Amino acid sequence: MTLKFIAAPMALLATCALAWSEDAKPNDAQIAHIAYTAGQIDITAAQLALQKSKNKDVREFAEDMSRDHKAVNDQALALVKKLHVAPQNNDTSKALLKQANAKEAELKRLSGAAFDKAYIDNEVAYHKAVNNELENVLIPDATNAELKDFLSTGLKIFQGHEQHAESLAQSLK
Amino acid sequence: MRRTLTLSILLAVATCAAAAPDAAETVRINVDKLRFAPAEATVHVGDEIEWTNGDFVAHTATARDGAWDVALPVKGSGRIVAQQVGEIDYFCRVHPNMRGHISVKPK
Ligand SMILES: [Cu+2]
Numbered sequence: 001m002t003l004k005f006i007a008a009p010m011a012l013l014a015t016c017a018l019a020w021s022e023d024a025k026p027n028d029a030q031i032a033h034i035a036y037t038a039g040q041i042d043i044t045a046a047q048l049a050l051q052k053s054k055n056k057d058v059r060e061f062a063e064d065m066s067r068d069h070k071a072v073n074d075q076a077l078a079l080v081k082k083l084h085v086a087p088q089n090n091d092t093s094k095a096l097l098k099q100a101n102a103k104e105a106e107l108k109r110l111s112g113a114a115f116d117k118a119y120i121d122n123e124v125a126y127h128k129a130v131n132n133e134l135e136n137v138l139i140p141d142a143t144n145a146e147l148k149d150f151l152s153t154g155l156k157i158f159q160g161h162e163q164h165a166e167s168l169a170q171s172l173k
Numbered sequence: 174m175r176r177t178l179t180l181s182i183l184l185a186v187a188t189c190a191a192a193a194p195d196a197a198e199t200v201r202i203n204v205d206k207l208r209f210a211p212a213e214a215t216v217h218v219g220d221e222i223e224w225t226n227g228d229f230v231a232h233t234a235t236a237r238d239g240a241w242d243v244a245l246p247v248k249g250s251g252r253i254v255a256q257q258v259g260e261i262d263y264f265c266r267v268h269p270n271m272r273g274h275i276s277v278k279p280k
Pocket residue numbers: 160231232233265266267268271
């Protein structure tokens with residue numbers, strides 16, 4: 001079960017990385033779209049957790065995710081506007097969304113402690129996968145210096161989330 | 174005359190310094206791009222420590238031992254007064270990769 005949760009985003013990541021290495025590198029408009037989509041996905045997951053969970057720590061974590069990812073995405077929108085870049089949908093964004101929808105359906109069927117554990121385990125795996133993508137694909141491939149710098153700050157924020165989720169996962173065991 | 178005046182001013186200054194419990198300093202720590210700067214600070218008992226958050230996300234400065242938990246809203250600040258001598262590790266609860274340390278020395 002746990003293995004499946006972790007394996008899925010990892011497999012997705014491998015697919016994305018592979019897809020990009022075969023095709024052209026993502027351009028800035030696609031990179032912005034991927035980063036924004038990844039944030040929206042985590043906000044949606046947080047909203048589900050706030051509907052379903054009664055665990056104080058899990059709810060606090062979900063509130064942090066919702067607030068932080070919204071702040072990052074607001075900032076991202078302001079930046080692309082300033083740079084006159086129109087975020088462009090792409091295969092990585094589509095794959096992320098497809099995967100997230102499947103995960104959401106799975107989480108919706110759970111409740112109580114089982115939900116809490118599955119949500120937090122997925123938050124660990126999801127942040128790991130997105131952080132890998134940021135660190136190894138999106139940041140190196142971004143050509144605009146401001147976008148690169150912004151994504152680097154985003155990565156630090158999400159690495160914080162990953163650590164937070166990890167310690168929460170430990171405490172839910 | 175002039176000498177008396179100077180002396181009395183000096184006395185007044187000396188009295189104030191001795192009497193004022195708030196001769197304490199404010200030590201400022203900036204939060205920028207998920208870093209406490211400086212990450213290591215040395216203060217004295219009675220000093221105020223003030224964190225100013227320049228980031229677009231909210232942070233906290235939370236003592237590892239649970240002694241204090243300061244909210245640092247976006248573009249806002251938070252403060253504590255160093256109460257006792259000690260070595261304090263702190264971090265941000267939302268982003269535990271943000272870490273800092275404060276050495277509190279005797280007054
Ligand atoms: Cu923080």
